[in-house]
Amino acid sequence: MPTEVLMPALSPTMEEGTLAKWLVKEGDTVSSGDLLAEIETDKATMEFEAVDEGTVGKILVAEGTEGVKVNTPIAVLLDDGESADDIGEASPAQKAEASSDAAPAEASEQTAPAGGYGRGDTDATPAPAAGTDDKGDRIFASPLARRIAKDKGLDLAQIKGSGPKGRIVKADVEKAEPGKAAAPAASASAAPAPSPAAAPAGPAADAVMAMFGDREFEEVKLDGMRKTIAARLGEAKQTIPHFYLRRDIQLDALLKFRGELNKQLESRGVKLSVNDFIIKACAIALQQVPDANAVWAGDRILKLKPSDVAVAVAIEGGLFTPVLKDAHTKSLSALSAEMKDLAARARDRKLAPHEYQGGSFAISNLGMFGIDNFDAVINPPHGSILAVGAGVKKPVVGADGELAVATVMSVTLSVDHRVIDGALGAQFLDAIKTGLENPVAMLA
Numbered sequence: 001m002p003t004e005v006l007m008p009a010l011s012p013t014m015e016e017g018t019l020a021k022w023l024v025k026e027g028d029t030v031s032s033g034d035l036l037a038e039i040e041t042d043k044a045t046m047e048f049e050a051v052d053e054g055t056v057g058k059i060l061v062a063e064g065t066e067g068v069k070v071n072t073p074i075a076v077l078l079d080d081g082e083s084a085d086d087i088g089e090a091s092p093a094q095k096a097e098a099s100s101d102a103a104p105a106e107a108s109e110q111t112a113p114a115g116g117y118g119r120g121d122t123d124a125t126p127a128p129a130a131g132t133d134d135k136g137d138r139i140f141a142s143p144l145a146r147r148i149a150k151d152k153g154l155d156l157a158q159i160k161g162s163g164p165k166g167r168i169v170k171a172d173v174e175k176a177e178p179g180k181a182a183a184p185a186a187s188a189s190a191a192p193a194p195s196p197a198a199a200p201a202g203p204a205a206d207a208v209m210a211m212f213g214d215r216e217f218e219e220v221k222l223d224g225m226r227k228t229i230a231a232r233l234g235e236a237k238q239t240i241p242h243f244y245l246r247r248d249i250q251l252d253a254l255l256k257f258r259g260e261l262n263k264q265l266e267s268r269g270v271k272l273s274v275n276d277f278i279i280k281a282c283a284i285a286l287q288q289v290p291d292a293n294a295v296w297a298g299d300r301i302l303k304l305k306p307s308d309v310a311v312a313v314a315i316e317g318g319l320f321t322p323v324l325k326d327a328h329t330k331s332l333s334a335l336s337a338e339m340k341d342l343a344a345r346a347r348d349r350k351l352a353p354h355e356y357q358g359g360s361f362a363i364s365n366l367g368m369f370g371i372d373n374f375d376a377v378i379n380p381p382h383g384s385i386l387a388v389g390a391g392v393k394k395p396v397v398g399a400d401g402e403l404a405v406a407t408v409m410s411v412t413l414s415v416d417h418r419v420i421d422g423a424l425g426a427q428f429l430d431a432i433k434t435g436l437e438n439p440v441a442m443l444a
Contacts, residue, residue, distance in 0.1 A: 002057055002087050005036065005075040007068045008048055010353075014041045016224070018066045019074060023047070028056045032169055036075070041224065044351050051167055052145075054079050058087050079170075141168035148173045225318040236377050240296075241417040244375055245429050251391045251407040254439045265333060275311075275365055276336040278388060280442050281435030282363060283307035283327035285428055292428035295360050295381040296419050310359035310379065311339060313346045320346040321379060323359040332442070363388060373410035383419035386432065387412040409436075 007017065018040040024030060031053045039048050054077030061074040068074065076087050139156045141149070145168045149156050152173065159176050161168035209219075222230070254277055262271055286293040286307040294303045307328040310321040322342035327335060345351050360383055364376040367390035376387035389410040396406045411432070415425040435442060 002082055003052055003054060003077040003079070004073040005050070005077060007061075007070050007072045007074050008039070009070045010039060010041050010046050010048065014070060014224075016067050016069045017041050019061050019063060019068055020045055021063055022059060024056050026056050026059055030054065030056060030077070040349070044349050044353070046352065050077075052077055052169055055082075057082070139168070140166060141173075145170050145173045149176075152176075223317060229318050232380070233377050236380055240378050240380065242375075242378060243415050243417055243422065243425075245413040245415065245422075245425050246373070247411055247413075247429055247433050249409045249411060249433050249436050250396065251409050251436070254436055255391075255407060257439045261332070268333070270333045270336060272332055272336050274367075274391070275363075275388075276332050276339065277436060277439060277442070278363060278365065278386075279309055279311060279324060279327060279335055279339065280330075280332055281432050281439075282361065282386060283309050283324075284435050284442060285431035286361060287328050288431045289424070289428040291424055292383065292420055293360050294383045294419050296383065296416055297381060301383075301419055304360045307361075308359040310356075310362040310382070311342075312362060312364040312376075313343045315347045315349070320351060320356050321359070321362055322346055322351060322356050325358070361385065367391065367409065373412060375412050376414050378414050378416055382416070384413055384415045384425065384428070387414065 007019075010017070019037060020040045021038040023035045023037055030036065030050045032049075032051055034050045035047050036050050037048045038045055056075060057078035058076045059074070060076065061068055061072070078087075140161065141156055146156070148154075148170060149159070149168075154173055154176050156168060156173075159168050159172050160166070162172055251274070254274065258272055258274065258277065265272065284307070286304075286309075290303065293305075293307065294301050306326045308323050308325045309327045310323045313320045313322060322339075324330070324335060324338055324342070330338070342351065342355065346356070362376075362379050362382055362385040364385060365388040366374060367388050369390075371389050372392060373389040374387050376385045378385050389412075391407045391409040393405055394408040396404055396408065398404050411429075413425060413429045413432075415422075420428070
């Protein structure tokens with residue numbers, strides 16, 4: 001019986017995507033692990049791999065099709081001895097069974113979401129196939145493997161998969177000996193109830209539209225990224241007990257040091273920004289105050305060892321928070337080059353999930369837009385986020401009591417009180433301030 005290839009869930013929050021490009025055509029032979037298509041999620045364009053072998057009998061969804069729901073059939077694979085004439089033989093009931101039994105195909109090793117979180121990502125665990133073993137662990141199996149196992153009376157929990165990430169494929173069930181009856185698929189009633197935080201907040205759309213019925217307006221439909229941002233930030237403000245710590249940081253020493261370094265680095269084509277220094281200072285501060293290098297994990301706190309710093313990047317229609325991993329170990333020039341690369345690919349929506357998930361802390365810098373100060377919303381499960389304003393000339397009182405003019409940058413640390421208490425947050429922010437006001441020490 002022909003096997004349907006279903007629209008995969010390539011990120012934890014993906015509900016639909018765009019089939020950007022087919023990498024195979026009808027009549028091509030594919031094996032497990034071969035690339036089938038490029039699919040656009042709400043965050044990026046990723047490659048989708050085959051989990052079964054066979055011949056592409058029919059492509060059901062054309063290139064460029066938007067809004068393809070997860071688990072929708074997008075192509076049909078033919079097994080040995082099958083032809084295109086067999087595709088129409090499957091009854092509607094069989095097709096419905098295939099769709100209900102199958103789970104979103106897993107992402108490849110290269111594109112699978114990495115551990116941790118990023119803007120718009122609520123869980124780093126791939127969507128599983130239906131069914132569990134005796135220990136309650138989910139079983140990953142292809143739709144064809146499930147049908148064969150059901151016909152042969154096999155228990156999938158007793159079969160070791162040879163496909164990507166241990167997924168059970170056709171060959172595994174064909175060579176398995178009949179045993180216990182196949183494990184029943186998980187019922188729909190067993191699915192967890194939606195989180196209250198995910199429910200729409202505020203008045204219903206119809207009520208709001210009726211309110212402005214006599215006014216001219218343009219209705220803007222939400223794309224996947226905007227929906228994710230709305231849900232994530234709504235959740236953050238409803239569930240995270242934010243508190244805010246503010247400091248003024250004098251930048252004159254940093255600006256002078258930056259100018260000297262940039263002159264020396266000019267021949268290498270490197271130009272350091274103030275933001276590069278901020279990233280480095282925060283990374284070092286996370287090492288100096290390790291208890292602040294932490295995330296909230298539902299019923300516990302996870303303390304991270306490396307300084308993985310997320311940095312907000314504005315793009316059309318939303319934002320990304322790419323993560324600079326092990327930032328405390330990297331030079332300023334290395335951080336600068338990596339940040340430029342991540343920001344450029346973020347704007348093109350070319351980041352892979354592992355590049356924008358994770359980190360314990362984030363930086364949001366609006367200083368380049370002339371914003372003096374603001375309060376940023378924490379990106380779950382991060383413990384804190386630093387909001388950075390513009391450097392502005394201001395009168396200051398020096399250590400000798402004399403009045404002077406200095407370039408002052410206002411920063412606000414938004415803190416999750418479940419993870420970081422007030423005194424610890426103050427210690428962390430002081431470490432950031434000390435680093436930025438003594439930039440030479442960053443090179444030590």
